[in-house]
Amino acid sequence: MSFSTQFSHAITRRPSVSIIRGLRAVDTGTPDLARMLDHHVAYVATLKEAGATVIELPPLDAYPDSVFVEDTALCLPQGAVVMRPGAPSRLGEAAEMAPHLRALYGQVVEITGADSFIEGGDILVTEREILVGRSARTNAAGIAELTRLVAPWGHRVREVITPPGVLHFKTDCSLLDADTILSTKRLSASGCFSGYKVVDVAEGEEAAANTIRFNDLVLMPEGFPKTRDAIAATGFTVREIGNTECAKIDGGMSCLSLRFTPG
Numbered sequence: 001m002s003f004s005t006q007f008s009h010a011i012t013r014r015p016s017v018s019i020i021r022g023l024r025a026v027d028t029g030t031p032d033l034a035r036m037l038d039h040h041v042a043y044v045a046t047l048k049e050a051g052a053t054v055i056e057l058p059p060l061d062a063y064p065d066s067v068f069v070e071d072t073a074l075c076l077p078q079g080a081v082v083m084r085p086g087a088p089s090r091l092g093e094a095a096e097m098a099p100h101l102r103a104l105y106g107q108v109v110e111i112t113g114a115d116s117f118i119e120g121g122d123i124l125v126t127e128r129e130i131l132v133g134r135s136a137r138t139n140a141a142g143i144a145e146l147t148r149l150v151a152p153w154g155h156r157v158r159e160v161i162t163p164p165g166v167l168h169f170k171t172d173c174s175l176l177d178a179d180t181i182l183s184t185k186r187l188s189a190s191g192c193f194s195g196y197k198v199v200d201v202a203e204g205e206e207a208a209a210n211t212i213r214f215n216d217l218v219l220m221p222e223g224f225p226k227t228r229d230a231i232a233a234t235g236f237t238v239r240e241i242g243n244t245e246c247a248k249i250d251g252g253m254s255c256l257s258l259r260f261t262p263g
Ligand code: CIR
Pocket: 022, 023, 024, 065, 068, 070, 071, 087, 090, 120, 121, 122, 167, 168, 170, 171, 249, 250, 251, 252, 254, 255
């Protein structure tokens, strides 16, 4: 069974009213909370359709970006690693997530170095390795600490580069199956996916690169028909979910959940 695409559980957190202060690279408008909540309900329902037991956490007003739970932890079959987000306003989100992971996992370890920063959005777990993109949020010290923490669990970390101007490594790619990665051309052109099959995101649809494969379903943002058809043509069952409001604050499908089978 593939631990990188098959999961029993997901953790999500409902967006808070403070979401209007969420971080963004470019201001394209204020997210509409009611609309975002509708999208979030559809997202959680689709995870359940895929077979997930979903742990739905309440909003955290103190952390505008806390709906993006993926950045707080890395969940592996052997245990979970609590991250140290590189965005100062998000640092405290990791400690908020830790007790929920401890309730589910036998082993929970933490990135602790004062100079170590790493966010889950920069981490792509495949069946053979863990790729971590160095970015404005994830630095070499954070990657080195993660490498040390997961080595005893038998995982190998490979450092790659998140393209300049792109928030996270997984903003531009996602795992479709053990050997297949959906990627923007600007990222795959770096050669970081050599040895994998790559499905290209259609020209002009770069925002469709962040999807999630959860058991038999691929969850992707609505509004990217060429990429949807390319994924479906490769044999995957696609579910489209509205993402217009999260997109205003640079969030997508993967950011909205932690996906795992507790170990
Ligand atoms: C941030 O800038 O941190 C949030 N507004 C978006 C985080 C998206 N998370 C992710 O890609 N994993």
